Amino acid sequence: MGLCSSLLLLYMVLVCFVNDVLSGRTSSFTRSEWPSTDIPLDNEAFVVPDGYNAPQQVHITQGDYDGKAVIISWVTESEPGTSEVWYGAVEHEFEHKAEGKNTNYTFYNYKSGYIHHCLVDGLEYNTKYYYRIGTGATAREFWFQTPPEIDPDAPYIFGIIGDLGQTFNSLSTLEHYMQTGGQTVLFVGDLSYADRYEYNDGVRWDSWGRLIEKSAAYQPWIWTAGNHDIDFRPDLGEVSTFKPYMHRFATPYVASQSSSPLWYAVRRASAHIIVLSSYSPFVKYTPQWFWLRGELKQVNREKTPWLIVLMHVPMYNSNEAHYMEGEAMRAVFESWFVHYKVDIVFAGHVHAYERSYRVSNINYNITSGNRYPVPDKSAPVYITVGDGGNQEGLAERFSKLQPDYSAYREASYGHSTLELKNRTHALYHWNRNDDGKHVPTDHIIFHNQYWASNRRRRSLKKHRKFPGHASLIAKYEELFPVLV
Numbered sequence: 001m002g003l004c005s006s007l008l009l010l011y012m013v014l015v016c017f018v019n020d021v022l023s024g025r026t027s028s029f030t031r032s033e034w035p036s037t038d039i040p041l042d043n044e045a046f047v048v049p050d051g052y053n054a055p056q057q058v059h060i061t062q063g064d065y066d067g068k069a070v071i072i073s074w075v076t077e078s079e080p081g082t083s084e085v086w087y088g089a090v091e092h093e094f095e096h097k098a099e100g101k102n103t104n105y106t107f108y109n110y111k112s113g114y115i116h117h118c119l120v121d122g123l124e125y126n127t128k129y130y131y132r133i134g135t136g137a138t139a140r141e142f143w144f145q146t147p148p149e150i151d152p153d154a155p156y157i158f159g160i161i162g163d164l165g166q167t168f169n170s171l172s173t174l175e176h177y178m179q180t181g182g183q184t185v186l187f188v189g190d191l192s193y194a195d196r197y198e199y200n201d202g203v204r205w206d207s208w209g210r211l212i213e214k215s216a217a218y219q220p221w222i223w224t225a226g227n228h229d230i231d232f233r234p235d236l237g238e239v240s241t242f243k244p245y246m247h248r249f250a251t252p253y254v255a256s257q258s259s260s261p262l263w264y265a266v267r268r269a270s271a272h273i274i275v276l277s278s279y280s281p282f283v284k285y286t287p288q289w290f291w292l293r294g295e296l297k298q299v300n301r302e303k304t305p306w307l308i309v310l311m312h313v314p315m316y317n318s319n320e321a322h323y324m325e326g327e328a329m330r331a332v333f334e335s336w337f338v339h340y341k342v343d344i345v346f347a348g349h350v351h352a353y354e355r356s357y358r359v360s361n362i363n364y365n366i367t368s369g370n371r372y373p374v375p376d377k378s379a380p381v382y383i384t385v386g387d388g389g390n391q392e393g394l395a396e397r398f399s400k401l402q403p404d405y406s407a408y409r410e411a412s413y414g415h416s417t418l419e420l421k422n423r424t425h426a427l428y429h430w431n432r433n434d435d436g437k438h439v440p441t442d443h444i445i446f447h448n449q450y451w452a453s454n455r456r457r458r459s460l461k462k463h464r465k466f467p468g469h470a471s472l473i474a475k476y477e478e479l480f481p482v483l484v
């Protein structure tokens with residue numbers, strides 16, 4: 001075979017490879033949806049429970065590192081009342097009592113109710129617990145299910161929701177999620193959008209708490225902070241950041257040796273989940289940087305094979321909305337994500353859906369000119385699920401040319417589910433509100449980056465047909481010089 005035909009063959013092989021693995025899809029789906037306006041306060045979605053000082057806005061989150069505790073939170077409007085939780089594994093018999101605390105805050109002219117947080121710990125795995133809060137005739141009862149013990153093959157279903165807000169689209173997202181069988185929500189930031197109201201009206205934080213109660217009182221929501229949760233209003237004399245968010249939404253940050261509720265980690269079933277704050281210092285030598293460096297070293301993929309990172313601002317985003325806002329954090333943390341073989345990074349912020357291929361852009365070199373994302377088997381998949389349905393509406397404008405790192409993108413409302421099956425396989429599905437789970441949208445099977453890649457590396461060595469990875473990447477760059 002002559003040199004020319006060899007090169008032609010190589011070219012064809014590469015084009016096939018690239019077409020196979022690296023061709024993205026921009027969905028042309030057109031949705032039918034409600035206008036992006038908030039649900040009126042007197043709507044039944046925000047109903048205040050009957051009776052004097054009845055507990056409302058009930059929500060739970062994981063309370064420790066490994067899933068044997070929950071933090072139960074709620075609000076009482078008229079007086080503090082009690083911060084106790086009665087609970088037990090037998091329905092209607094609440095054998096145990098845990099003692100919580102309450103707090104309250106003002107925000108300009110808004111005065112919050114009494115916000116209760118109660119840690120319930122020492123729970124058994126895989127157990128349904130019933131709990132009761134409040135007193136007398138206005139006491140309310142709920143339940144939750146503890147996760148299986150930490151185990152590499154423990155199956156578990158996570159839902160991923162972002163940028164929810166409180167419109168009819170938000171309600172549709174919530175109700176679609178509740179039909180999926182998801183066991184815990186990974187929430188990627190921007191909760192109530194109360195900051196869209198005059199004086200960041202706290203009344204809309206309260207209504208949001210009531211909106212999500214039908215899910216959040218029964219299963220943990222793992223919180224990530226977004227820009228709409230900052231509530232920084234120096235013009236109103238409100239100069240602290242995340243004041244309503246941090247009063248209302250507790251996180252188990254102490255259990256992972258974090259110094260702030262805004263970044264922390266939890267382990268649940270077969271997953272190690274790391275929550276980062278896009279709006280807190282993260283450059284080298286900051287508390288978040290030190291903490292993440294330490295936490296990543298502690299991840300044990302033999303016990304929790306699925307390594308998942310949550311943040312608000314996406315690092316890979318080809319939408320015109322918030323373009324490049326994730327670059328600073330990418331420059332600082334991306335090489336760690338590749339080194340530790342993070343499986344998936346979930347983000348929100350952009351009000352649309354997008355999924356990347358496994359790519360990295362960590363070889364930046366001012367001398368050689370390397371500056372483009374390249375296919376990288378060790379890199380995470382980046383998924384943006386900022387499409388919960390808030391009042392700002394959808395981010396409809398994607399870059400005209402879909403970058404090669406982008407696998408699927410669509411401006412519709414929805415949420416995702418991630419079903420961890422065992423140490424090697426997980427089923428991932430993006431669910432568009434308009435048709436829920438019944439119509440195929442974006443779905444893939446994840447092969448675990450730790451367990452599956454060990455096997456893949458061995459088999460690659462045995463029957464290698466393609467040129468080495470490095471030269472493939474070089475060729476790929478030659479063929480597709482403009483990636484971004």
Ligand SMILES: *[C@@H]1O[C@H](CO)[C@@H](O)[C@H](O)[C@H]1NC(C)=O
Pocket residue numbers: 104105106111112
């Ligand atoms: C919290 O509630 C107590 C008791 O009602 C009240 O005295 C205090 O002023 C409130 N604090 C804030 C910050 O509103």
Ligand SMILES: *[C@@H]1O[C@H](CO)[C@@H](O)[C@H](O)[C@H]1NC(C)=O
Pocket residue numbers: 365366367368369
């Ligand atoms: C950057 O690229 C130049 C030229 O290819 C190379 O000599 C140098 O070692 C690279 N620097 C790093 C830190 O990789």
Ligand SMILES: *[C@@H]1O[C@H](CO)[C@@H](O)[C@H](O)[C@H]1NC(C)=O
Pocket residue numbers: 421422423424425
């Ligand atoms: C893991 O789950 C996948 C998908 O359900 C299945 O095909 C595979 O055989 C399982 N592997 C093990 C080791 O159980």
Ligand SMILES: [Fe+2]
Pocket residue numbers: 163190226227228312348349350
């Ligand atoms: Fe945002």
